[in-house]
Amino acid sequence: MTSSIQKISFIGSGNVATHLAQAFYKAGIQIHQVYSMSCSNAEQLSSKISAEYICDIERLDTNVDLIVFAVKDEVIKDLSEYVIRKNPLVKMVHTSGSIGLDVFEGALNAGIFYPLQSFSKSKEMDISKVPFLITTQNTLLRNDLIVLAETISSKVYVYSEDQLKHLHIAAVLVNNFSNHLFALAQDYCNKHQLDYQLLLPLIQETIHKIEQFAPIDAQTGPARRGDYTIIENHLKTLSEEEESLHKIYKLFSDSILNMYQLKS
Amino acid sequence: MTSSIQKISFIGSGNVATHLAQAFYKAGIQIHQVYSMSCSNAEQLSSKISAEYICDIERLDTNVDLIVFAVKDEVIKDLSEYVIRKNPLVKMVHTSGSIGLDVFEGALNAGIFYPLQSFSKSKEMDISKVPFLITTQNTLLRNDLIVLAETISSKVYVYSEDQLKHLHIAAVLVNNFSNHLFALAQDYCNKHQLDYQLLLPLIQETIHKIEQFAPIDAQTGPARRGDYTIIENHLKTLSEEEESLHKIYKLFSDSILNMYQLKS
Numbered sequence: 001m002t003s004s005i006q007k008i009s010f011i012g013s014g015n016v017a018t019h020l021a022q023a024f025y026k027a028g029i030q031i032h033q034v035y036s037m038s039c040s041n042a043e044q045l046s047s048k049i050s051a052e053y054i055c056d057i058e059r060l061d062t063n064v065d066l067i068v069f070a071v072k073d074e075v076i077k078d079l080s081e082y083v084i085r086k087n088p089l090v091k092m093v094h095t096s097g098s099i100g101l102d103v104f105e106g107a108l109n110a111g112i113f114y115p116l117q118s119f120s121k122s123k124e125m126d127i128s129k130v131p132f133l134i135t136t137q138n139t140l141l142r143n144d145l146i147v148l149a150e151t152i153s154s155k156v157y158v159y160s161e162d163q164l165k166h167l168h169i170a171a172v173l174v175n176n177f178s179n180h181l182f183a184l185a186q187d188y189c190n191k192h193q194l195d196y197q198l199l200l201p202l203i204q205e206t207i208h209k210i211e212q213f214a215p216i217d218a219q220t221g222p223a224r225r226g227d228y229t230i231i232e233n234h235l236k237t238l239s240e241e242e243e244s245l246h247k248i249y250k251l252f253s254d255s256i257l258n259m260y261q262l263k264s
Numbered sequence: 265m266t267s268s269i270q271k272i273s274f275i276g277s278g279n280v281a282t283h284l285a286q287a288f289y290k291a292g293i294q295i296h297q298v299y300s301m302s303c304s305n306a307e308q309l310s311s312k313i314s315a316e317y318i319c320d321i322e323r324l325d326t327n328v329d330l331i332v333f334a335v336k337d338e339v340i341k342d343l344s345e346y347v348i349r350k351n352p353l354v355k356m357v358h359t360s361g362s363i364g365l366d367v368f369e370g371a372l373n374a375g376i377f378y379p380l381q382s383f384s385k386s387k388e389m390d391i392s393k394v395p396f397l398i399t400t401q402n403t404l405l406r407n408d409l410i411v412l413a414e415t416i417s418s419k420v421y422v423y424s425e426d427q428l429k430h431l432h433i434a435a436v437l438v439n440n441f442s443n444h445l446f447a448l449a450q451d452y453c454n455k456h457q458l459d460y461q462l463l464l465p466l467i468q469e470t471i472h473k474i475e476q477f478a479p480i481d482a483q484t485g486p487a488r489r490g491d492y493t494i495i496e497n498h499l500k501t502l503s504e505e506e507e508s509l510h511k512i513y514k515l516f517s518d519s520i521l522n523m524y525q526l527k528s
Contacts, residue, residue: 073491098486098494116462118469118484123476125469131462157462166456169498169513170449174463175470176485177516178442183479183523185434192430198380198395198421199438200475205382205389206439207471211464212387215447220382221440222362227337230362234433244519249433251515252441255508259447 003148005065005091009033011079013045015119016095017070023127023152025049032064062087066148068113069094076103083107091141097168100161101135111136111145114164115153118175131155135164184245191241216259223256267412269329269355273297275343277309279383280359281334287391287416289313296328326351330412332377333358340367347371355405361432364425365399375400375409378428379417382439395419399428448509455505480523487520 006029010017013036021031031051036042039055046053054060057079060067067083067090069076076094083092084106092104093113104110112135119125132149134156136142142158149156159167182203189196209218222230231253238246257263270293274281277300285295295315300306303319310317318324321343324331331347331354333340340358347356348370356368357377368374376399383389396413398420400406406422413420423431446467453460473482486494495517502510521527 073494098491098497117466118473120473123473129465131465133462155462157459159458163456163458165497165501166452167458167462169501170452170458170460170463171466172485172498172513173445173449173452173509174467176483176487176520177512178445178467179470179474179479179483179485180516180520180523181437181442181445182474183483184519185437186479187523188430188434188437192427194423194427194431194434195421196434196478198397198419198431199434201393201395202381202435203438203442203471203474206443207467209382209384209387210443210446210467214460215443215450219440219443219447221436221443223440230337233362233429234436237429237433244522245437247515248441248519249436251511252444255448255512256440256444258508259444259451 003029003151004144005148006030007032007064008066008068009035009060009064010045010051011035011060011067011069011083012071013038013041014070014072015121016115017068018045018121019119019125019127020068020070020095020115020152021045021049021051024148027151029148029151033059033061035060057082060086062090065091066144067092073099080104080107091144093136093145097133097164097171100165101137109138109141111138111141112161112164113145113149116167116171127152128154131157133157133159133164133167135159135161184248188242188245219256219260221256223253223262224260226257226260226262267293267415268408269412270294271296271328272330272332273299273324273328274309274315275299275324275331275333275347276335277302277305278334278336279385280379281332282309282385283383283389283391284332284334284359284379284416285309285313285315291415293412293415297323297325299324321346324350326354329355330408331356337363344368344371355408357400357409361397361428361435364429365401373402373405375402375405376425376428377409377413380431380435391416392418395421397421397423397428397431399423399425448512452506452509483520483524485520487517487526488524490521490524490526 009032010021031049033052034042034046035054042053042055073096091109093111097114114133115130117130132153134145186196273296274285295313297316298306298310299318306317337360355373357375361378378397380395396417398409450460
């Protein structure tokens, strides 16, 4: 099905804007303008996708099929207010998993177009495997956005605002918090003159496992075995040096013992 | 260099014993006996590696170059006491990251031979990439174990007991605790009728990233940005339904804010 959205402008030129705009461009959709506060950033992205670059929001042409706000959460409101004043009818979406539809107050065709992935400008990404979550109360726009998302991804879902909020919390757990565990381990290894790189094969295996088994079934380790001797031993080691890590170790062990009903 | 250890017996026939014994066998080292409490388990492994199987510890022949204890932590002591009484000179190692050398009290040639990986019997594993950590106070045994480990792995390290303990704590963080985060996310998604599978590409990307960047530099998310509005919003959502997840979310956000000195 051909998308009724054939001409898009981007507000933003960061990680998400760069990956999305390039994917749409490759799919044959015209990128009309790219706006960024930084002229050189706007120029850099627009040159790759045959778009016009602007760094003065006054020059934004709202005569397009869709405006995508791929900017930091904090600035969506200010920028969209300007656009809504100029043209309350233009279709607009933001790409944030953590901001609701209310940021677009006054807009008549507003939605959320959230790619559930962590992007880096410098890193290639197979966007066809990225899940896109679409949220809008407008049925016509919903269909337009589904067809548009399907031009670049095979995983397109319609979620309510409430579901999106829960999914974002789950994403923070699996992405940001797991990375923080790795960072804590890196820090701890550095302190004890251990080579953190030694842990990489173990981290990779942890992930390979949950591609085959649900994580609830893949759990291993002292807490899963109910091995209080080792838990106490580790807590003692940590209490002498690492207050924050001690708290995390205790809370996680308790949470695992609890999940598998191993509490003594 | 040819290993002076050419004839090994295994105590245990579980995940670690299975992978190690098969790797040694492929490297041309003779596996003499496999002991397990369960005769059928011992038989199953020994048939793959042309070894004799025994399920009566009395039948263990201590006239070998090395005995490997690849059994649950709790039973190493009892089993090794028997072996030490019979032959205090025989070289012996266990494969646990969480037990010290003192479990082998009275043995004259004891060490730790710890593969830093999470094994499943049913899952193939490229053992040449698994780090092996060797701990012993006996210089001759140390050299023998290094040469032996190098017949199956390209990553062999000598660590003190103290370093091994710290490394095991770090391994619990990156393996067991990260899996628990994924399990909590799975549970949370189930409760809210969300498809947990949607998170898999994000989890994979989290890991791909730390193959390129140190996790301390790869951190993203609300806490890393110091975005208190979203943190508070998520905590409010969780406080209404999920006490344990609320605690973990708060502790992690605080720990990230703290690591990057973003505390207000």
